[in-house]
Amino acid sequence: MKRQNGWDMFAFEGETAVTIESLDLYYGSFHALKNICMAMPKHAVTALIGPSGCGKSTLLKTLNRLNDLIDGCRITGSVRIGARDIYAKEVDVSALRKNVGMVFQKPNPFPMSVFDNIAYGPRTFGVRKKAELSGLVENSLKAANLWAELKDRLHKSALSLSGGQQQRLCIARALAVQPKILLMDEPTSALDPISTGKIEELCGELKEAVTIVMVTHNMQQAARISDKTGFFLLGDLVEFGDTGELFASPKQEATMNYISGRFG
């Protein structure tokens, strides 16, 4: 993938993948994120937890600038991927999103074949040769543990897959453009326990290659698979630290109350 070098605008040396400094976000007059500061390490799973409406999904969408689509959304502070401020004027949003992939809460495969779903991203970035595309499709499906199940059904419609398969297909689709960071917005909340297990397992394998930031409602899930955890409440980042520590001995009372199930 020679072409890809041109898209490598995010200097990715150092230990930190995402640096957020005094980030404030407003939807119109609603203050949705308040003075957020956090540093997410590379090759790790960072989990964002908290009750509904606390801003965790909003934070996720600031990382690939999908919030740009929302009218009246305003941001102050800085968000850096690698060394680059992604809200700087000269940043190409398309290149940013190639580097920061996203998996959504509900599986959203395109109404096309399995192959075309995965090839959609590479084709967007100019990969046309059948051989290259086939290679990418195979690698991505393998990375998402789907190759064995789907290798004979590559040209069937993606809508015919089961929910769990669709979600892993969406992960494979995101991986096909070789992102450095993968954002996951409650990726298992619409799935059955077995599919959920498969995706959690997958996250553990994937963090060798990509940095994962995951929003989850499920505290056990955060405890099981993440390295770092951030707890959000009403737009504030209440506590952020190593997952083991945060769950064993939270420093804030609100965190304590939340993880022990007293509210939320």
Add this chain to the structure above:
Amino acid sequence: MRDAHTSGRKRETAAKAVFGFAAAFSVFAVFAIIFYIFYAALPAFREIGVFHFLFGKLWAPDKEFLAVSERFGILPMIVGTLCVTAGAVLVGGGIGIFSAVFLVAFCPKKLRAPLSHLIHFLAAIPSIIYGFFGLAVLLPVLDKLSPTGSGMGVLACSLILGLMILPTVTGIAKDSLEAVPSAYFEGALSLGASREQAMFGTVLPAAKSGVLTALILGTGRAVGETMAALMVAGNAAAFPTGLFSNLRTLTINMVLEMAYASPGSLHRNALIATGAVLLVFILALNGILGLLRHKKRERKIRPDRPPTPAKSQKPFSEPVFKKRGGLPRTLKYLSAVLSGVVLLALALIVGFILIKGLPAISPAFLFGPSGNAAASLRPAFVTTGLLILTALAVALPIGIGAAIYLSEYAKQNSRIVKVIRLFTETLSGMPSIIFGFFGVIFFCELLGLGRSVLAGGLTLSLIILPTVIRAAEESLLAVGDSLREASLALGAGRLRTIFYVVLPSAVSGIVTAVILGIGRIVGESAALIYTAGAVMYTPQGLLSEGAGFAVMMWKFSGEGLYLDYAYATAATLLLFVAILQALVALCKRGLTRGKRA
């Protein structure tokens, strides 16, 4: 990489501009129609005088011994138009609202879908068929009732136009009745009201503004209807004096005399000026609709008035509760009976035309040679094919582009979307004959295309544009945002998202738009007679004259010689319309099934 990225951005900006232009096209079209009709009418207004023209009682263009200001008066036609419109709204509006109530509330569930399809079918029947039905079936009956022995005139015209506007009224009234929150209905029932009391006492009043909208749209359709009125009105340019007195509407005046008014003459300008007056009527109706919508949005809860002190408090006596509801029950049966009347009318039209028409269809009639010596539908097949190609070639790209702008770029409910929607609705509310006159002035004369299939096709493209925009926009909006997000999150630009993800998901809506457009083209007559021509021979190309099915049918029925042919053409047209309707229904079903999966 820098370059790739800026050129990508440039392409996105250019695309947005192109889609924006497509969206603005209906605004241009409405302004162009208004401008050119009034511009061409100006000499007539100047020479005759606006007052003499509007309030003159005599229309006799060939009585050249009279002063110009005395022989070009259209008051009889204004009065005629108002008379039959009122009659049509009385007939079609009344029955239409009652059958909407029946469909929503009292119709057995199993019958609801088929009945709705039949009402749609009624809306899709071309006006020339209604006119022909009036001529061949209704008039002989009315002849017997009429004291003068001729059934033509106000009553016949009102009945036929009423039947034509009925599906419009029923459709919109039904939508607005269904939009009334079910809590109203349930609330009334919980107080002990019967279903029919709840329906007529609570739900119908709550849907008042929607029902009014339905009536106004129906009025617009009646005011602008041309061919059907032409065939049953009698067409004498005199004031109507009774139910069986002949009359001429504005539209009839336009289509009747255009054939022998020479270009540039005062007579022709006066006909265009008649069109301008018609246009004023239509725009006024549109204005009322706009006000109605505005008011509905602006309506606020009034502050409570201070309670008026009761003057003399009567001592409270134990009330006596009675079981009531005689009137609502009567209304319920009335709604069922009137719906039955609609079905009967539909069965009569379809049955009569198929029984008389099908036996007359033969291979020779469909595809044989046609000219002055013999007649066949061959020219109609060729002409209609060419008209469809031309009209779709123009209307599809513009319509889909506009829909893309409205659903993908513009902010929902922003002012620009409202303006574009308003103009698209105005365009869709314009009568065919106005399009026809605009086509003559703009495409035939100004662009120099002459009377040709091309000019007819371009005129038709304006007629079907609103349909295409609406169907395409609906289907684009139905595509889930999650797909757009998925594509954008992969780094794809807006254009790529639109063309590779959104449009393919919206294909069935676009196919629906194409079929609806074809349906309109196949049955169109008033807009084509003077743009594409009314000749019996097969067109040799886009620049020669040609007549489609409906225009052919008009010729067949007008000349008396070919009455069988008229029946056969009507039957062919009906079959076409039925097939297209079935296709639309299939497409819609495919759409909903796709969404569920």
